[in-house]
Amino acid sequence: xxxxxxxxxxxxxxxxxxxxxEVGPAALSLRAIAREVGVVPSALYRYLPGREAIxxxxxxxxxxxLAGAVTEAEAAVPRADHLTRWxxxxxATREWAVxxxxxxxxLYGTPVVGYRAPTETVGPATRVVLTxxxxxxxxxxAGARAPASEELxxxxxxxxxxxxxxxxxxxxxxxxxxxxxxxxxVIDGWTTLFxxxxxxxxxxxxxxxxxxxxxxxxxxRRRAAALGIVALGxxxxxxHDGEAQSQA
Amino acid sequence: xxxxxxxxxxxxxxxxxxxxxEVGPAALSLRAIAREVGVVPSALYRYLPGREAIxxxxxxxxxxxLAGAVTEAEAAVPRADHLTRWxxxxxATREWAVxxxxxxxxLYGTPVVGYRAPTETVGPATRVVLTxxxxxxxxxxAGARAPASEELxxxxxxxxxxxxxxxxxxxxxxxxxxxxxxxxxVIDGWTTLFxxxxxxxxxxxxxxxxxxxxxxxxxxRRRAAALGIVALGxxxxxxHDGEAQSQA
DNA sequence: CGGCGTTCGTGAACAGTGTTCTCTCGATGG
DNA sequence: CCATCGAGAGAACACTGTTCACGAACGCCG
Numbered sequence: 130x131x132x133x134x135x136x137x138x139x140x141x142x143x144x145x146x147x148x149x150x151e152v153g154p155a156a157l158s159l160r161a162i163a164r165e166v167g168v169v170p171s172a173l174y175r176y177l178p179g180r181e182a183i184x185x186x187x188x189x190x191x192x193x194x195l196a197g198a199v200t201e202a203e204a205a206v207p208r209a210d211h212l213t214r215w216x217x218x219x220x221a222t223r224e225w226a227v228x229x230x231x232x233x234x235x236l237y238g239t240p241v242v243g244y245r246a247p248t249e250t251v252g253p254a255t256r257v258v259l260t261x262x263x264x265x266x267x268x269x270x271a272g273a274r275a276p277a278s279e280e281l282x283x284x285x286x287x288x289x290x291x292x293x294x295x296x297x298x299x300x301x302x303x304x305x306x307x308x309x310x311x312x313x314x315v316i317d318g319w320t321t322l323f324x325x326x327x328x329x330x331x332x333x334x335x336x337x338x339x340x341x342x343x344x345x346x347x348x349x350r351r352r353a354a355a356l357g358i359v360a361l362g363x364x365x366x367x368x369h370d371g372e373a374q375s376q377a
Numbered sequence: 378x379x380x381x382x383x384x385x386x387x388x389x390x391x392x393x394x395x396x397x398x399e400v401g402p403a404a405l406s407l408r409a410i411a412r413e414v415g416v417v418p419s420a421l422y423r424y425l426p427g428r429e430a431i432x433x434x435x436x437x438x439x440x441x442x443l444a445g446a447v448t449e450a451e452a453a454v455p456r457a458d459h460l461t462r463w464x465x466x467x468x469a470t471r472e473w474a475v476x477x478x479x480x481x482x483x484l485y486g487t488p489v490v491g492y493r494a495p496t497e498t499v500g501p502a503t504r505v506v507l508t509x510x511x512x513x514x515x516x517x518x519a520g521a522r523a524p525a526s527e528e529l530x531x532x533x534x535x536x537x538x539x540x541x542x543x544x545x546x547x548x549x550x551x552x553x554x555x556x557x558x559x560x561x562x563v564i565d566g567w568t569t570l571f572x573x574x575x576x577x578x579x580x581x582x583x584x585x586x587x588x589x590x591x592x593x594x595x596x597x598r599r600r601a602a603a604l605g606i607v608a609l610g611x612x613x614x615x616x617h618d619g620e621a622q623s624q625a
Numbered sequence: 626c627g628g629c630g631t632t633c634g635t636g637a638a639c640a641g642t643g644t645t646c647t648c649t650c651g652a653t654g655g
Numbered sequence: 656c657c658a659t660c661g662a663g664a665g666a667a668c669a670c671t672g673t674t675c676a677c678g679a680a681c682g683c684c685g
Contacts (some may be wrong), residue, residue: 169634171637237575239486239487240580288587291587295584316592317569324573332488337540337564338564406643419644420662422644423661427644630683631683633678637675637677640672643668644669646666647664647667648663648666649665653658653661654658655658655659
């Protein structure tokens with residue numbers, strides 16, 4: 130967003146991200162960053178208001194790096210293969226997290242900057258769930274329907290309506306009315322995805338789930354089934370009505 | 378586990394837990410604790426090997442406090458009402474987390490002690506998921522069956538078998554052979570529960586889910602449905618889907 | 626060319642942290 | 656009554672983030 134990033138600032142942030150990957154968010158030291166850049170600590174205050182600003186910037190760019198890796202993987206899947214797009218999104222998210230555990234922890238672990246996400250990080254933060262939503266909407270356009278009928282409570286329904294109204298301005302391609310249940314099922318999947326990755330990286334699966342990739346794919350297929358997202362070509366999934374959707 | 382806890386040690390830990398609730402895990406200061414106890418910092422090293430030991434002990438007791446609140450709430454529900462037991466476990470877990478956000482963050486946020494759970498904390502950490510498992514097993518004994526048939530991959534199947542073999546020694550009352558799918562569905566629910574709470578407390582629901590309690594109950598009912606846990610007496614609750622399961 | 630002003634980086638300082646070490650009390654046991 | 660030993664004090668070390676005064680180098684403009 131800055132007109133032209135000063136080379137010093139980019140050098141600082143590059144070093145900061147490297148050190149973040151080694152020591153983790155809590156141990157990230159402004160003085161250590163300054164040392165590696167080859168400058169005295171106070172010099173950094175020409176470019177940054179403080180340590181928190183470094184973390185905030187790492188959070189913002191972290192969301193974008195994650196979203197970049199995920200959308201790149203998802204974009205490589207044929208558009209009509211909604212189940213593979215869905216599962217690929219899950220798999221790519223986990224693979225990025227496993228490859229960058231400290232960066233993931235900075236994004237989805239305990240908040241470090243004032244226990245409130247800075248406003249400049251909310252935009253990039255939504256891109257993964259938007260990818261999930263796009264797949265779900267595309268599948269719905271292609272004829273997918275959530276198999277189970279469930280009723281949403283009034284407050285949850287209001288949330289779903291509010292989110293639905295927000296979707297177009299977030300860049301979601303919508304050509305069909307969106308069921309509020311669809312919104313809540315996508316949020317369900319989003320929650321499950323990051324819940325499972327956090328459990329894996331934070332050690333809670335240590336004595337139970339060891340086949341992490343396969344397990345996450347199991348969860349992905351379950352949430353896909355709830356959305357009515359079935360395998361391409363019809364009857365591979367467990368779905369009852371064998372109506373295969375048309376595709377380009 | 379200590380024979381008799383020295384009064385000084387308990388005083389330190391009490392103060393530490395209080396300060397944890399105010400400033401959070403990252404800002405928990407050994408010197409501040411010593412100040413409030415009325416002693417010089419180095420005096421604490423008579424009783425503790427260092428700051429990490431305080432955090433480890435707070436983690437251990439935190440798991441027990443959470444499990445205590447949850448099992449107390451769950452124990453107040455009639456044994457045969459499996460759905461209410463299940464939903465109550467979810468609700469009580471969230472309510473404890475919301476009431477003690479910093480303590481929750483210490484347990485389920487970014488690991489602070491060496492990125493590996495100390496072995497003395499794994500016991501208490503399993504009690505919530507064991508409660509969920511007990512409800513699921515009781516429901517299965519009463520006739521509940523998971524509606525959807527899904528195939529588990531070989532590695533996930535091996536995990537499920539290993540966990541199943543571990544259950545009896547963890548104190549789970551099992552009188553019936555346990556389906557490996559049941560194991561993985563309980564882990565699914567466990568993951569969803571803490572994923573949703575972490576998302577709420579860590580700010581990721583900020584612009585989407587505002588009806589937190591109702592939303593968590595929606596997730597609880599979805600995971601219960603996957604386990605075949607239905608409302609007592611059939612058609613009670615908002616579930617009007619016909620075919621009630623038989624129950625003792 | 627000469628001075629000016631702005632920018633950038635330095636270095637010292639302050640308050641705070643976790644941890645280690647030495648020392649001195651004071652109570653307790655023989 | 657004296658010796659022992661543990662509890663706590665206090666100083667010190669190596670860090671941390673942050674602030675501030677200073678000085679040197681640079682481009683700009685008359």
